[in-house]
Amino acid sequence: MHHTSLKLSLASIMLLGLSTQGFSQVNKKEGKIDNSEVSVTKEQKKIVVPPPVRKLEKMVTPPNTVPRPPLRFLFSEVPNNGRITEISNQVQMPVNPVTPVQLSKYNNVIRAGFGNFGHTYLEGHAGIAVGQENYHGIYVKHNAYRLGPIGANYSGESDNQIKAHSRTQFNSVKLEGSLGWKRKGFYYYGYQPKVYSFDKETIFNSWNKFNFDGTISNTSKTSPIDYIFRSKLSYLFTKVGANELLWDAGMSASFPLTDKLSANFDGQMVLAQSQDSLTTYRNLYKLVPNFKYKDELFSVTLGVMLANSKEKTTENETYVLPVLKADYQLMDGIKLYAGYEGDVMANNLTTILQENQWLGRFQSLKPTRKLSDIYAGVKANLYGGLSGELKGSFATYKNFYVLNNSRSDSTKFEILYSNDTTKVHVTSLSGQINYEIPQLFRSSLLMDYYIYSNLGNLKEAWHRPAFKATWSNQYLIREKMLVTSDFYVLTGLKGLNGQTNQQVTLNPIFDLNLKFTFFISERFDVFLSANNILNKNYQRYLYYPVQGANFLAGLSFSF
Template structure:
């Protein structure tokens, strides 16, 4: 762990370890879980062993009276921090998941599984999860994963990649509190294979290789007393990342959410967020981000109104200390059963760290500058409909302006690596976004989900173009169940409008649209055993998500699973 943490970091980490160190196995009283839930707040559990939760204070303003047999699929419209995130595509293999395929007895019978597989490109795969349910509310488990390609699309071993992960997690409930947390380690290895030039470069593969290790601790404290006056949850995430390029980063994020009902219709909501980070590279950089968002929500039978302010303090030790104040307003209206229309206005500051940037683009160069992105204003309007027969539709449009908006562009010093380029102080980048989602299901037979985003960028200033940001991206996911033995799923991705730039020649390059189709088959041999085959990029398209980094052609993985 890096040395010389300032007092603020030290006190915050001490409080974190003290508050979450009590997560031990304790058998408590049987209680019903409660959960904060507003139209903006949703707490999602990772483990497959979940308890029924009572949404105690804020529920959706509409209700669905359809029978359980025709209940729509779980539907989540994910708010993006900025409209630049894109789905994962090959060569990242998304494994078939029996529990997502059907709600039958088989998917609920076993919580532990071991999967092994092998494929082309020297692909080896191992995934396992084992856990112990010690009491109704207490669960402890371990998860491991190995996913590696010995070779890749360029010069065989010069473009391989690997991922290894171990996570130990625990959940304990007692009295009126539930504690859950996880300790984890993840390692990723990859090559800067865009630098390889056949018959010219004469260097070992290690000259192009990079890797990073991340150690993390996640802890949550949740209120589970359904009758308590105040509902709350506290989340904490401590991560330490170190890379082969001798850069490391320590990040702690804390989040507190609380709800206090003043009357039957009026409630006070408090969101508080803290991020403390220390990045060491050529120099040591201390960065803190504090947010306090108090709001009031008035909820009637057919509408709700949320209003408040977002107070943000963004500081960098010895460099700057800036505070911002943004209004928050959201109106939800239910004109009829199952139909909801909403509109709002807000501003915010989004934290950018070395860890978050690496999760978007692993080929970034050393000494990457770090700045947080300010969303000066975001005006949005949308609607959602939960219709009969499991059909859900949502469409949303927004118009937002940003400062310190960032893009990835090929470095002038080495075009195989990427610099993070921010908009300058005089530029307010404007982004118009139209997004939507359609979900439908025929129970026990077919589930489908289609999402799309259209992004239009203007007033880019010194950025010139939205380098490597898509104009359009869409995903279409399907799962079919055939005679309760065979599960077939498909994932279709489209990303278009990507542009890159060779900074050395000052030449703009329009990248080909990405069209990627993946298929997965799982056949149940018995209650415990199944076999699977996963094929990616079956259209054999040659495309680049980032300039000079082609992806694999058709790649497949076959293997077997044992559930227990």
């Protein structure tokens, strides 16, 4: 696509205000249990309810939203992207629980806190509800560390964000959108040996991202056709000179043919213009027509993915990949499922920088092809608030990528791909157990085990874990105090020093966090967060230890 026409298309989409949380929301894959969207069926219409999120970026729940939605089970499409967002250098802000009383009175909040490592924190949200469905608000966040885990102020970090969001519903259409800016500043502090006697600005980097998201979805209860259109437009640029304009748009639609048979259509288009030493144009188009048959006990989906990956100067490949899914209700509360699918992932600069901020310049960007993914599993929703899921998968990839320390500079990371003749195999076993006492206690244990084989030129799956587990708990005591604990385990990480060709096995990661929120009144609460209580200076990525035990204390005011 020509540069000018790309800009015109992007501008047109911004004016239309399209967007969504992902074109796959209408027809989500069966699978892994996580805190993803909760689907609620209401008079044969599917409504998406926001999940209970622990992350700092969580927006305050607007009025008239289900305060504590149940958990839904979904497996991630990719076995592992090396992305462990739960484990970072930073303190994770304890989330204010939204009780029914608070929900009915206040939906605006401002929080401020201070901690060790020169930690300053400020978060705020203000919004206006217009009737039952219309809502408009603005969210701001500042989260900064003057000092880091090593080298004092040579490893500090900052994260700032502003986002305006809006939701408007008409008789049969809902419009949602947000416009935001985010900036992250950090240092390449992974020096060996750890000698910091130079100007710290020489190892400083930052990226800014401006983004617009929007969705148009059908909310009519009488229309037989269901649809959702979405568009995400972002522009990211770094201090060191790399930038990327990214447009990710898609749609999903469902057309009932009979009471039990429906025709479905998913589509996605990812257009990227990346600029570093050279400017590259990379496009990915995916169409997934499929038919789904569903009765009281059994459902089956049969279709095909047509994907085209195109680069302006070299690549122009078309792929045909299978889509086959089935499930069977074995008995009340127990469902078996299986599938055979493929996919293509774009691998853009924006997404990989958010995976590893210490990425170096002049990276080769290629799409990863999942040639096949054969999986099977069982879900169980038992009595007394207990539920669980177990899933096994065997997937085959081409252009499988890993992130490892650069061969020219070990403080920066580079993307390494399996060669064209290699088909990487990933065998995984994943599961989760949940237990919940409504309005009182919630516990969730997630575990994933991976085996990477036939890696070819990669030798090892650098910085991808062999095992990871997350155990999270929330306990509300007499509606006066919320206690939250998170325990993370990550093992099997390996890195390679590209300059010495020395392989390093990283120590297992054990990370324990505790958070306390005390409700002084309906408007005020105080919070205390203690992270990495075991004081482990572990390395998620080679030569980059995280902070030891760190604390954050502050005050929240709701209005």
